[in-house]
Amino acid sequence: MNFYSIHAIFRFEMARSVRTLMQSLAAPVLATALYFVVFGSAIGSRMAEIGSIPYGSFIVPGLTLLAVLTQSVSNAAFGIYMPRYSGAIYEILSAPLSPTEIVFGYVGAAVVKSMVLAAAILITARVFVPYEVAHPFWAFFILLLCAVSFSMLGFIVGLCVDGWDKLEVVPSLVITPLTFLGGSFYSLNMLPPTWQTISLFNPVVYLVDAFRWAFFDVTEFNPMVDVAFLLGFLLVCIVIVGQIFRTGYRLQH
Amino acid sequence: MSNAISLRGLEKTYANGHQALRGIDLDIKHGEIFALLGPNGAGKSTLIGAVCGLVKATGGSIHIDGHELPRQYREARAKVGLVPQEMVNEGFESVLSSVRFSRGLFGKPPAPKLLEQILRDLSLWNKRDDATMTLSGGMRRRVMIAKALAHEPQVLFLDEPTAGVDVELRRDMWAMVRRLRDRGVTIVLTTHYLEEAEEMADRVGVISDGRLLLVENKTDLMARLGRRQLRLQLQQPLTQLPADLAGFPVELVDQGRELVLDVARDNQGIADFLRRLAANDIDFKDLHTSESSLEDIFVELLRKPA
Structure with missing residues (x-):
């Protein structure tokens, strides 16, 4: 493992997001803040509590995850797609790098960005709605696991797509709807039985459930099963990335 | 090593x-x-x-x-x-x-x-x-x-x-x-x-x-593949190569107005050739030598079937 190589990639990626702070941090934080203004302060007060949790607080974990999941995928995908597009990938390929080092550099940077974003959103949310975190360690761990596995997913997307337009397909057309329908704004119990069953096939349901459990100590499944599910997803992503590097797919001619 | x-x-x-x-x-x-x-x-x-x-x-x-x-x-x-x-x-x-x-x-x-x-x-x-x-x-x-x-x-x-x-x-x-x-x-x-x-x-x-x-x-x-040539522009066009010059790798081109001599890379033969021209009363108004570049060699190589 070469520290200098990982550091070079990591620093390059972080420099890019610092240059684009408006887009990488301000925009998602503002978007989330607007949700809290609308659903938390404005109409949240007219909504019934869910369990014993005020509606505005109830949506905090789901909205945080929504931002973390979409931004992890976008960031990691953009990070590796950019050099593929510009041709700068030649340098990565010609350098004495192992796939692990490349992944640590790109995915590591995307994870750090997502965690910073999550912190910014949680702090902003606290301004509008009250909440406390019941299991801080688990909250951090689940958030980290989400950031890592979805950054890996983004890395795969960035390696596989062949156009700018396809880069946003997964975050906007897959992650966002799954998160909206994944119980971010409601409890599954509030759905008609058919939709409850369909929701069980939405993987994001389990992530939202686990993360909300870490906040409010209420769960619809078993948080440990949720975490195991996340770990399994991460493993699948690792295997796919390994396979991409082994075959050189979309990287080498 | x-x-x-x-x-x-x-x-x-x-x-x-x-x-x-x-x-x-x-x-x-x-x-x-x-x-x-x-x-x-x-x-x-x-x-x-x-x-x-x-x-x-x-x-x-x-x-x-x-x-x-x-x-x-x-x-x-x-x-x-x-x-x-x-x-x-x-x-x-x-x-x-x-x-x-x-x-x-x-x-x-x-x-x-x-x-x-x-x-x-x-x-x-x-x-x-x-x-x-x-x-x-x-x-x-x-x-x-x-x-x-x-x-x-x-x-x-x-x-x-x-x-x-x-x-x-x-x-x-x-x-x-x-x-x-x-x-x-x-x-x-x-x-x-x-x-x-x-x-x-x-x-x-x-x-x-x-x-x-x-x-x-x-x-x-x-x-090995490079060639040098001496080109002479003649005062009077020649209808044919004088027999006296037959021993040289020489050619008459441009309707008899120019003589082209292939020269070995060590320039052997140029002096000899010029003396022989003088002896035959062939005057020239200009002369120059040219050397084939890598480019000529390259074009030559690629033209040959590999």
Whole structure:
């Protein structure tokens, strides 16, 4: 493992997001803040509590995850797609790098960005709605696991797509709807039985459930099963990335 | 001692079936400047790509300083620097941070002094804080060279280094290549400017349609295949060659207005020939000698069926 190589990639990626702070941090934080203004302060007060949790607080974990999941995928995908597009990938390929080092550099940077974003959103949310975190360690761990596995997913997307337009397909057309329908704004119990069953096939349901459990100590499944599910997803992503590097797919001619 | 680069039976067939390399055997010695010549699409860039990890070879073996690829990629790749043919837009990165990135990528600890020297050598030092995207094409080319040198490679690949580059940069580049060679860096360059190979290379390899047609010392190649000619414009056109000149490798061209004599490279025979002309009262108004360039040799080689 070469520290200098990982550091070079990591620093390059972080420099890019610092240059684009408006887009990488301000925009998602503002978007989330607007949700809290609308659903938390404005109409949240007219909504019934869910369990014993005020509606505005109830949506905090789901909205945080929504931002973390979409931004992890976008960031990691953009990070590796950019050099593929510009041709700068030649340098990565010609350098004495192992796939692990490349992944640590790109995915590591995307994870750090997502965690910073999550912190910014949680702090902003606290301004509008009250909440406390019941299991801080688990909250951090689940958030980290989400950031890592979805950054890996983004890395795969960035390696596989062949156009700018396809880069946003997964975050906007897959992650966002799954998160909206994944119980971010409601409890599954509030759905008609058919939709409850369909929701069980939405993987994001389990992530939202686990993360909300870490906040409010209420769960619809078993948080440990949720975490195991996340770990399994991460493993699948690792295997796919390994396979991409082994075959050189979309990287080498 | 192992060679800087050693290729055996290197083959590359692209997914679309195009066979870009058809069994290349090539040894490049430490410290030499090797020019790989060939027309567009001959396989030059594929060959460089295979050695530098951009292209996955489909057959044969590659050794860099005795380290086999891809098995010992860490040792092998650390020794190689690449300046690709295509210009890369690094966007908003500053020149200095872009070069620093390259050094780090190759796993080397920071070396500000060395990077400063590299940038100064390439007249980039006062541009170090500029975003690369604001630089002119020639300057960006220099940045790419600086990036390739940042990790102190032992072998430097220059893929068409002077394509679309102005005269000044070309001269700078040649000077830089010589300085690197003096420091013991092996240089492999591809070009289709023969002037460049002629000016710089120690050895020349000619590649066409994925095959190496020949590998030879440049001077030997020029001596073996190069020709010199003495051309004389005559005062009075001749209808036929005087019998007295029949012993010379001489031809009458341009409707008898010009005599063309093939001369050996040691210039033997010119004086003899001129005396004989004088003896036959043949006056000429002008004369000049010409030497075939690597270009002529190259065109000749490619015209012959391989």
